[in-house]
Amino acid sequence: MVCANTFLLLFFSSRMKETDADNSVRITERPLFYWILRRHRSMQLFLLLIIVITLFFKVFPLEMQKRIINQAIYLKDTHLLFLYCGLYIGAVTIAGLLKYVTNVLQLYIGQKILVEMRTELYHHVLQLPLQFYRKMQPGTVISAMTAELNAIGFFLGGALAIPITSVLTFVVFIGFMFNLNPLLAMLSMGVYPLEIVVIPFLQKKYNRLNKKRVQTTRSMANVVNESISGIHEVHGNGSYHLEEEKLSSYIQQLYALLKKLFIVKYGIKFANNFFQSIGPFILFLVGGYMAINGQFTLGALVAFLSAYEKVYDPWKELIEYYQSYQDAHVRYQQIMKTFDLDPEHLLLPYNRAPYTLQGNISMKNITFSVPGGVKLLENINLDVKANEQIALVGYSGSGKSTLALLIAQLYDASKGTIFVDDHHMEDLSKLDVSSNIAMIAQHPFIFSGTIRDNLLYGIQAVAGDSSLPDRSQFLSVIRQVGLQDDIIRFGLQAVLSPDQCKPFRDKLLRMRQIIQTSLRSDFEHAIEFYDAGSYLYYSNIRDNIVFGDSLTSEFIIQRLPDHSHFMGLLQEMELEKPLLTLGYAIASQSVTLLADFQDDEFFFQDNPMEADEFTTYSRLMGKLTGPQPTEKEARRLLLILALRFIPKKHSIVSLPSAMEQKILAARHHFQETIVHIDMDHCKVHGTCTPCNKVPKCGEVSGFIPFCPSEYMYTRTLLDNILFGAVKSEHILDEQLRDLARQAFQDEGLLEEVMDIGLDFEVGSKGDRLSGGQKQKLAIARAFLKDVPILIMDEATASLDNTSQARIQGLLESDFKGRKTVIAVIHRLDLTPAYDRIVVLKAGRIVEQGTYDELMARKGAFYELARAEF
């Protein structure tokens, strides 16, 4: 662990050193241009150089225009005409290419700076104290870190290049115009001072509205985030209208703001366009008069007009730059203001390795207050010896959890001091704490990813990837917390690729063989085994005909109605019409029966139609006049329902007995003519003898038949072992689970299956897990860290009695004398096992002692216990 910590220390230190030189100012105090002027300077200088070169190629074509008219055309010299035209097009092409490079570079620099800004800001945000998150809505943080920073990123790239380019271009073109005719140049420049007054005036207005828009968008994000996070409550209470109303007020506010915002924005645009149009008017009037009177050549007038058009581009760019700067500035200020707080503790220890603590904890005169002066804990004095097990008990609101959070350094005491061993808690870095203390919350957070990812979370945070536990450690902790059955179940539901399956394919097939032979009499009550010669009443019609899977999904139900060979087979075997009739019967019956139940998926569990298809089939039934429609889509929809039909599971219709023989004949024909599999071979070999013939056929065609010697790569591990369709989940669950586990154990496959189960994806916030599974996972995560101090904040409260007793037993046996345990407990029948019980009331310790001492004292604990029992 020490070695791993050192690795982590080095990793973070090197990261910090890289940016230290650039980060002398606290992140939230840095102005926007701090990032621009201090990051990627060489790239920005290179960009500037390209811009200067581009300028030359922008002005050069104007001179060529003048010369083409005044020299080549005037002198009727075709040689000169070709030369100037060639130079003109060459310069324009180079300028275009350079502009392209400039754009790419701008974007590249902008995004590079944005990546650094976002990474450093997130680093800062994650370290902010928990109190910050108590008052900060997640929506605000998400909005700031994503959309608002994105908008700034677009500005960053051009922050230096655009103004410099624009100013230089502007000056060069003005110079060119003065060179051609100072009077005309002066006149055409007259409109610009007006713009300098009008545009900033409008922009200020825009900024004010923009600020409000950012705030309103954040509030909207908060409302949506809260509704989605609490969607169970929304559905449970039917409070859809309440949530809609909350959002609706913000939508209206945003609408009103955007209306004003766009009026001002397009006002600025109008002002720009208007001023741009005045220039040519003056030029044509005065320039034309001068050209008529011979005071100005025609070539010069054309070049002047081009220069005027060109001079307006940088001006326009400057105005737009000014607008986007103001926009980015407003957003940036608001983001930095939001997170303008200092982290309370150092992330890493300064110039030393993290401490290895014994687990002694001493609290002296600890008081903890929340804003408003309310004291949640007052004058707490508590000494805990290393390896002592302490239960914190008391009524709700007595401060038990707060005390646990203080020991875990998740909160900081308002007054008093906490010592861990001889170290002041305030002086411990986050790495010191996480290397020595594990905390299990009552409602732990489970991250999206696999079970393995979640188990490793605590260890990876402390030790990086260098000292990860091996499989036996993983599985041992999983058994300790009682997650074994769940992990096995997840493993059995996994679909393995050929590569994943390869190491134990033969063992899995051996398991199948055991179930098919020695355990057959037990399992055949619950499983209808695949048998090449029999109709399968617990499998759908598709499985009955195709009797296998293609590795390329060629024969999935959705694709079969468009599969020419398959459809040809149905026609040849005279099955298409009966299947369409069956599909029609299912659709018609379901639409009639479930019209008032379509909102609940439960009613579609045993129906070939899925709940979200109801509307489609309802419309279809409204149009059809019989079971043999001519329209292709209608036939497709009916055929899909029929192919999904499982006779013994879907009671909505019955399978006409005449169809069974036809389907069996079709199966045989399909195997022989479409996927070229010798099913007779399978029939001869029965259902349990592995052979070498079929796999070869499968390998050639990419088709895996339901053959005893084939692993079905498109099906779950359980499907492969059972090698049949489940007749009764009840029997499988209640009576055969232990039998199957023993067989796994005997074959040495149990650990393999559990290892596969560890890769189960838990979903967002662990939504694919039950409450108990999440809790056990969090406990296993903490146990796997194997640290000297364990803090459990009602960590077993959501577990059933058996699981709770198992964890308690572990504390009493494995952890006794090995770890300091501080457990917040509601169930007082668990307290006798603890070395000491600390009773809290209204933020104060009112009693402490062993269970027997406190019961004999007949004080606060005795009262609590009496109330419970």
Added chain:
Amino acid sequence: MNLPEQNFDLNVLSQLTETQEFLNRMPIFSGAPAGVVKMFAYLAKKEEYVKGENIVSGDIRCDRLFLIMSGKVDIFQMVEGRRFHLQLLSADSFNYFGELALLAEFDWFFSARAWTDVVLLTISREAFTKVMERFPDSYQAMVQKIIKLRINRFVDQSNYLLDHISPDAWREDPPEE
């Protein structure tokens, strides 16, 4: 929309109709609206057990009502490792068990095994609750029928025990304390 019966082979509709007719004969569903019975027929599941096979065991959470379509079921209780027979149910007499499972969750307080090959129709508590949520007017009547069924079974089991009680265990008055 056309009526389905007019357009295709009536054979395909037989399963649901047969189940509905069977449920109509069951005391628990007698008098219930046709829509309710049809939904239960749709949600009911057939389970088949061979002679001697366990159907429910005393230590497992109950979750469904069983209706006997064919065959006989032995209801018994395990006492100190010995089987104590309570009732023999068949399709034509007491043809149901587990009725209380529709109303509450508890561990089975008896065990059942197939005395002959049996075919059972089961209705889960979840299905019962979901259907009753849609037909709240029928709930009261259904609960009353379930309780009556339970009382009938209780009376039958008590009579059976009284018929087989040992003379030593017979008491006319409460034992003196």
